[in-house]
Amino acid sequence: MRTPTALDEQSLVDGLKRGDQSAYEQAVSEHTAGMLSVARFYVDPSTAEEIVQDCWVTVIDAIQRFESRSSLKTWLHRIVANRCKNRLRTSNREITTDFGEVLEPELDSRFKPSGRWSTPPKLRFEETADALMENGALSDCLDKHLGALPETQRSALILYEAHQHKSEDVCNILDVSASNLRVLLHRARQKIFLMVETFQETGEC
Amino acid sequence: MLMCRDLAGIASDYIDGELSFGQSVSVKMHLMMCKDCRSFIGNLRMSTRLMQGHSSAQADDEVIDRIRQRVSSALQERQPPSGPGQ
Numbered sequence: 541m542r543t544p545t546a547l548d549e550q551s552l553v554d555g556l557k558r559g560d561q562s563a564y565e566q567a568v569s570e571h572t573a574g575m576l577s578v579a580r581f582y583v584d585p586s587t588a589e590e591i592v593q594d595c596w597v598t599v600i601d602a603i604q605r606f607e608s609r610s611s612l613k614t615w616l617h618r619i620v621a622n623r624c625k626n627r628l629r630t631s632n633r634e635i636t637t638d639f640g641e642v643l644e645p646e647l648d649s650r651f652k653p654s655g656r657w658s659t660p661p662k663l664r665f666e667e668t669a670d671a672l673m674e675n676g677a678l679s680d681c682l683d684k685h686l687g688a689l690p691e692t693q694r695s696a697l698i699l700y701e702a703h704q705h706k707s708e709d710v711c712n713i714l715d716v717s718a719s720n721l722r723v724l725l726h727r728a729r730q731k732i733f734l735m736v737e738t739f740q741e742t743g744e745c
Numbered sequence: 746m747l748m749c750r751d752l753a754g755i756a757s758d759y760i761d762g763e764l765s766f767g768q769s770v771s772v773k774m775h776l777m778m779c780k781d782c783r784s785f786i787g788n789l790r791m792s793t794r795l796m797q798g799h800s801s802a803q804a805d806d807e808v809i810d811r812i813r814q815r816v817s818s819a820l821q822e823r824q825p826p827s828g829p830g831q
């Protein structure tokens with residue numbers, strides 16, 4: 541949905557390169573929320589705000605080098621992710637990269653040696669995702685579990701699912717190969733699946 | 746032949762349409778016969794949808810406002826209003 545005065549991406553980028561105030565207004569309005577949610581998955585909310593603010597100031601100079609090879613959104617998210625990663629590195633927090641097994645151990649243990657299910661999925665989702673999300677306790681539980689995912693899995697999930705970035709853009713932002721991204725996504729999804737299953741079964745997170 | 750455990754390993758690729766034609770046919774064949782795996786795929790897909798709804802939560806308007814102001818003043822510092830018409 542766009543207003544008649546909204547600039548398309550190329551004119552927006554041209555405006556940013558000229559240092560046009562209204563182009564910045566528009567870009568900040570359109571992209572800050574997404575940048576904040578990328579940052580919030582690496583760092584706490586107030587650090588996220590600080591980082592996104594710094595990124596925008598950086599953009600004022602760096603935009604001259606933006607060549608539209610990726611979308612503006614992808615480029616901005618990459619700047620944010622890189623800055624967060626640097627921040628974590630300098631504070632000595634390891635970024636754990638887990639490209640190992642495809643199956644989560646907890647899920648893997650639910651198969652017989654023959655390869656058939658020994659403990660099949662317990663619940664059928666009859667409710668829609670929207671109805672499930674209206675359950676505040678489940679939503680809190682999801683937050684908690686997302687917070688506990690290794691950073692790369694969490695970022696992969698957020699960028700791919702929530703921000704609907706294309707796979708190649710996510711690979712670019714996170715600096716992983718396409719096959720590693722597939723592993724990250726699948727492992728993160730299995731954990732969310734296991735969480736929702738436990739939640740529905742026991743009501744506990 | 747594709748077993749349940751194999752299917753669980755490639756379930757996300759199936760959901761995202763990343764499998765080869767042959768693999769995708771094997772998965773479909775298995776799903777026709779196996780209700781547990783149908784349930785697994787359904788649940789995994791729903792978990793994915795849950796994720797999409799969850800994280801599109803709107804960011805704080807006040808935060809965005811603060812950032813907008815900071816950008817605006819940074820912009821002015823860089824370009825002192827020298828010439829006419831901005």
Ligand SMILES: [Zn+2]
Nearest residue numbers: 748749779782
């Ligand atoms: Zn099966």
